[in-house]
Amino acid sequence: MNTVTKTLAEKVWERHVVHRADGEPDLLYVDLHLVHEVTSPQAFESLRLHGRTVRRPELTVATMDHNVPTTDGPVTDEISARQMQALQANAEEFGVTLYPWGAAGQGIVHVIGPEMGYTQPGMTIVCGDSHTSTHGAFGALAFGIGTSEVEHVLATQTLPQHAAKTMAVTVDGELPDGVGAKDIILGIINRIGTGGGVGHVIEYRGSAIRALSMEGRMTICNMSIEGGARAGMVAPDDTTFAYVEGRAHAPTGADWEAALDEWRTLPSDPDAMFDAEVEVDAARLKPYVSWGTNPAQSVTIEEAVPGPDAFDEASKRDAAARALAYMDLTPGTPIRDIRPDTIFLGSCTNSRIEDLRLAAGIVRGRRVASGLRAMVVPGSVAVKVQAEREGLDRVFSEAGFDWRGAGCSMCLGMNPDILGPGERSASTSNRNFEGRQGKGGRTHLVSPAVAAATAVLGRFGTPDELPAVEVV
Amino acid sequence: MEPIAVIEGTAVPLDRSDVDTDQIIPAQHLKRIERSGFGPFLFDEWRKDPDFVLNDPRYEGASILIAGANFGSGSSREHAPWALEDYGFKAVIAPSFADIFRNNCFKIGLLPVEVRAESARALMDAVLDDPTTRIVVDLPNRAVRAPGLDETFDIDEFTHWRLTEGLDDIGLSLRNEEKISRFEATRPGWMPTA
Numbered sequence: 001m002n003t004v005t006k007t008l009a010e011k012v013w014e015r016h017v018v019h020r021a022d023g024e025p026d027l028l029y030v031d032l033h034l035v036h037e038v039t040s041p042q043a044f045e046s047l048r049l050h051g052r053t054v055r056r057p058e059l060t061v062a063t064m065d066h067n068v069p070t071t072d073g074p075v076t077d078e079i080s081a082r083q084m085q086a087l088q089a090n091a092e093e094f095g096v097t098l099y100p101w102g103a104a105g106q107g108i109v110h111v112i113g114p115e116m117g118y119t120q121p122g123m124t125i126v127c128g129d130s131h132t133s134t135h136g137a138f139g140a141l142a143f144g145i146g147t148s149e150v151e152h153v154l155a156t157q158t159l160p161q162h163a164a165k166t167m168a169v170t171v172d173g174e175l176p177d178g179v180g181a182k183d184i185i186l187g188i189i190n191r192i193g194t195g196g197g198v199g200h201v202i203e204y205r206g207s208a209i210r211a212l213s214m215e216g217r218m219t220i221c222n223m224s225i226e227g228g229a230r231a232g233m234v235a236p237d238d239t240t241f242a243y244v245e246g247r248a249h250a251p252t253g254a255d256w257e258a259a260l261d262e263w264r265t266l267p268s269d270p271d272a273m274f275d276a277e278v279e280v281d282a283a284r285l286k287p288y289v290s291w292g293t294n295p296a297q298s299v300t301i302e303e304a305v306p307g308p309d310a311f312d313e314a315s316k317r318d319a320a321a322r323a324l325a326y327m328d329l330t331p332g333t334p335i336r337d338i339r340p341d342t343i344f345l346g347s348c349t350n351s352r353i354e355d356l357r358l359a360a361g362i363v364r365g366r367r368v369a370s371g372l373r374a375m376v377v378p379g380s381v382a383v384k385v386q387a388e389r390e391g392l393d394r395v396f397s398e399a400g401f402d403w404r405g406a407g408c409s410m411c412l413g414m415n416p417d418i419l420g421p422g423e424r425s426a427s428t429s430n431r432n433f434e435g436r437q438g439k440g441g442r443t444h445l446v447s448p449a450v451a452a453a454t455a456v457l458g459r460f461g462t463p464d465e466l467p468a469v470e471v472v
Numbered sequence: 473m474e475p476i477a478v479i480e481g482t483a484v485p486l487d488r489s490d491v492d493t494d495q496i497i498p499a500q501h502l503k504r505i506e507r508s509g510f511g512p513f514l515f516d517e518w519r520k521d522p523d524f525v526l527n528d529p530r531y532e533g534a535s536i537l538i539a540g541a542n543f544g545s546g547s548s549r550e551h552a553p554w555a556l557e558d559y560g561f562k563a564v565i566a567p568s569f570a571d572i573f574r575n576n577c578f579k580i581g582l583l584p585v586e587v588r589a590e591s592a593r594a595l596m597d598a599v600l601d602d603p604t605t606r607i608v609v610d611l612p613n614r615a616v617r618a619p620g621l622d623e624t625f626d627i628d629e630f631t632h633w634r635l636t637e638g639l640d641d642i643g644l645s646l647r648n649e650e651k652i653s654r655f656e657a658t659r660p661g662w663m664p665t666a
Contacts, residue, residue, distance in 0.1 A: 018655045019648040023629040041505035058665040079503040097666035130548040146550035148579035195542035255662035315489040433494040
């Protein structure tokens with residue numbers, strides 16, 4: 001690491017070092033520990049076995065998201081119910097604040113943190129969930145951990161961490177119409193590969209990133225892990241401060257001014273050095289659609305499904321051949337000719353109010369193509385309530401979408417929302433792994449705009465292809 | 473955690489890159505609230521294919537898994553290393569690992585061994601060619617040995633010490649309790665609390 005000038009990631013890191021010694025990982029303090037029902041039960045159980053307590057319950061926030069049904073109860077899966085009950089009991093026993101299923105404040109852990117103002121610039125944030133990188137959009141150092149580390153943080157409020165490398169991904173220029181944050185990150189992952197970011201904290205920079213809303217920045221940071229990165233970050237600026245100000249857990253009055261003074265020191269020094277640099281021309285990006293079984297296996301919507309021979313490396317050719325067989329796709333098929341059975345608008349990548357507004361604007365006055373199943377799963381109860389206040393639920397319902405409750409839902413199919421064997425989805429989520437959305441299910445990752453247009457067209461497409469809505 | 477010394481045994485060749493944790497253990501099997509019992513669901517979907525390598529009786533009883541690059545990508549689920557460990561694996565050898573997966577392995581004492589791509593390929597080919605090939609992973613000496621191959625692998629000093637001594641990570645961090653308290657006293661009062 002450069003000792004004179006520092007990057008955003010290095011600054012946040014340095015400000016959280018509790019203990020440093022030669023030959024040891026740094027011991028970092030954790031400002032916020034988010035907890036959900038799937039990766040925490042064994043951690044709480046181990047605390048009990050060792051007679052340990054939660055060191056800072058007030059820096060720990062729990063919710064239920066992975067298992068919860070998105071329809072009105074009850075929870076029909078007994079094992080899911082047991083996991084939800086375990087979290088409830090653990091939260092009570094250890095004094096942790098919990099936003100349980102259906103309560104105000106409940107939702108996908110990476111949606112509720114920012115919307116309640118728990119997520120702020122310069123913090124260290126961890127969660128037993130790889131998409132914790134989402135919170136990096138605020139200039140926080142946020143990363144996913146395993147259950148042993150969840151236990152470690154519960155017990156000590158710290159985590160030993162080996163130094164990370166830094167990577168600057170600079171996206172300059174103006175995005176073409178119809179191209180959004182999801183396309184930026186799918187394009188970046190396509191370029192660096194699923195392992196391209198391993199060992200690195202990515203800082204997304206450049207005029208196209210600065211021009212994005214907080215929702216868009218969260219979409220980008222969210223998928224950092226899909227490029228293998230340890231975390232993804234965006235330097236805080238006025239857009240960030242405007243988003244945080246006034247939220248339930250944001251500082252107020254003189255505290256707000258003190259916080260701003262601190263946050264304004266966070267951006268990378270102008271001459272800070274990164275271990276790796278990638279540059280992307282925003283003007284040349286197009287909507288992306290994944291065709292394979294990892295998030296780097298994607299093409300732009302203008303293109304066709306590639307064949308294995310499009311790849312130089314033997315392992316990539318093997319992976320492409322296996323993916324094509326699993327996805328039941330023939331090389332050379334134009335992406336626009338592929339017809340999904342299911343549209344999923346949701347997940348910690350794209351389930352915020354801005355995503356729902358954009359998609360609703362596209363389907364307003366139109367109908368979901370016949371035979372298609374289409375569902376909208378808001379990221380949180382608060383997003384759902386806000387959308388209903390704006391009448392978006394009616395727009396979606398009238399178009400033929402199913403309007404659901406908040407949760408992770410079909411992103412990973414732990415609740416009843418799954419793809420059947422052989423079913424094909426256009427999904428605004430983050431992973432197209434084999435069976436991710438249900439055994440034998442086939443996932444195509446897309447932006448909310450492409451998902452909405454595809455729902456109407458019945459095949460992959462973009463909003464500009466839709467016939468004009470007749471005004472009655 | 474039990475101290476790790478020398479792991480010796482036969483190996484399963486999983487000749488694929490980017491094996492994600494959704495394949496290692498699919499999400500529908502993450503609902504258990506216990507720490508054990510995940511082994512039967514290891515590679516659950518792939519095992520339904522009779523030709524999948526884990527179904528090949530010639531590889532029964534192996535204690536080492538050899539895989540392609542970027543093994544363990546995707547979800548942070550520690551259930552993935554739990555399932556590998558519960559199934560009987562003690563080490564995974566690959567040219568590269570996803571960060572969270574590797575961390576999780578180190579926490580539970582399943583040894584992720586990162587070797588050069590050519591060496592991983594040579595081991596894969598040797599085991600594909602002869603399933604009885606014995607491999608030695610020597611943690612104290614940071615070495616991997618097999619017929620015709622003898623090379624070292626990198627592991628940081630601290631983790632090496634912790635694994636060879638079988639030390640509890642939380643206990644080690646709590647040695648710094650005073651420093652943690654001192655740090656906490658310096659945190660601004662406006663930082664968010666629940």
